[in-house]
Amino acid sequence: MKSQFLTTKRGCRVRVLEAGSGTPVVFLHGAGGLFPDNPFLDALAKNYHVFAPELPGYGDSTGEDLLEDMLDFTLHAADVVAELGIDKPHLVGHSMGGMIAAEMAATSPNDLRKLVLVGAAGLWIPEQPIPDLFAMLPHEYPKYLFHDPAAGLALLTGGLDFSNLEVLAEFYIANSRRMAMAGKILFPIPNRRLSKRLYRVKAETLIVWGASDALIPPVYAERWNQSIAGSRLVQIREAGHMVPYEQPEVFVSAVSGFLG
């Protein structure tokens, strides 16, 4: 994928990965950000014009101080779409990105084609609390994020060794910067009252969930499915919260089948 930078009218400098051609698909990443390799985006780009912006505070994107709350995050994503000059893209949001995509679909229901929510954050069921991502230490991530924690650890670290303190420190600092940003809409409870606005979503919606998601358990998939009129739900086996990375082929096939 090629990488480009744009500056939004608000003043954020955003790195956007781009590949393919055809109907535009905007992918919004989760709280952990994009990985160095994102094979599911490459696969989607075979059929669509894929754009994957990195949120300020992630990678080389800057201007995080300009974004403070849910409305800022939502309008920022819309600003990026506007700056890319694309009209009515499909929105695919993973985890925190799903929360932002759902807000976009609720606040500006005519500005998108279809909506795909993958392991989306943004709802809260008191009887099924989501584990506290912000109190986790790096070595605890894999068991919450992946169906196969050992293989997941390698994806998460790019094969680096977490028992090496220097490697850990580098990951820790970059992760702190990312998660500091995510905390603005996810801490202490990832609920910014989105559920009150979901009645406004008009886009055809697909909910995709890892059947063994240990971070946001599948009961949340059911809740999303009930909350958005006419939505469909697909659960993917042998996948945890990081379903696009763990089962890229099944994931892309489900998404492509839905987007058409």
Added chain:
Amino acid sequence: MKFTWFNLMPWPYLADDFREKNRSIWVDIPNTLFDPEKGHFLYNRYMDQLEYAETLGYDGIGVNEHHQNGYGLMPSPNLIAAGLARRTSKAAICVMGNSIALYNPPIRVAEEFAMLDVISGGRLIAGFPVGTPMDTNFCYGQIPALTRDKYAEAHELIMRAWKESEIFSFDGKYNQLRYVNCWPKPVQKPHPPIYIPGGGSIETWDFCIDNDYNYSYLSFTGYKRGKQLMDGYWEQVAKRGKDESPYRGAFAQTICVADTDAEAETLYAEHLHYFYNRCLHVYPGFADPPGYRTIKTLKYGALTALTEDALAKFPTLTWKDLLEDRYVIAGSPETVRQQMEELIKGLHVGHVFCLLHIGNMPDEKTRYSTRLFAERVMPKLRDVWPEWKDDQRWWIKPMPNRLQLERSLPPGDRPSERGPKGRARGGGSPAEGKDEVER
């Protein structure tokens, strides 16, 4: 030199296997471990000790704010300070402090601190901590990346409320108030001395220097480890062209005094063990939520041991470790004096917060150590900074004609009229082996 007697108010009844059975003493400590009836005796005993410290000549008595914490029983230090203000008349009441980002609206802090300053006749030292991540983020739900911004806004509001005599409106990001009108106002003008407890965020240095606030490093790990940080602070003070008055800085130190070094170990080793190996058992995931520390500070400081291996081990600090690494200053009055002088000069501080009650230390031992420090150590350290002896910028300015404790009590109930073993006295050798009231 100024010496403040400080009590963290730990819960002294944690079981020997506490850290094996619980991941943290803070945030998610099982609240079933708290026994309110024991708590009744404990609060009163701890407050008695603070009052006792005044009678021995400590310059200040200190309290702080922690939430959901097994070594701190003061979610509201202001309640304790109010009690102390009524039962003392000379010592500074050091509230270290109120985590101002947590109060909605923070004008509440301006009001309560003003009340304390008025009740005490101008004896309040007002501490404004950013607050630990455990308290601020995990217990009180503040968003880590916005905590400092919210703190800055709260600080601006409180200071304006104290200083301004006109009613004003405040259109903040976190607080919108149409009529800010601080009532009552503090006795000390324009405001009580402000102390900023810091734990290692380098941004805090400039904040203290810009506003001429005292920077207080409140660690439990002693002056050897505190030196790098305090050196950094003093370098910054010099760089910004401010004078180097030692009263710009304060440091907290765990101290145990006995007749001899050997007696100190006999009396206090078990309580240091309780505090350092049980009370400081904080789950590292609570200690550093992303966004609480700035990236600049993260890069400046060494990372705490966050590897899975390091976490699996519970390091146990022995009496020898704690003394050799100077986490603790303990021993005979002469040993303590020497090391305290090294601390004071090495860190260049004019004010020490003396942690003389430690962990599960019983009352008699606490009073014994407290009295020995006051009588046999403190007098020899008073004049470490002769060239700054008239510098009162970071000290209280009480009303000269304020109520005195003795006059405010009816005859027959004044502390000086009580027996030597009355509540406000005591402090005989713990070797007498008295048991505690509630045991």
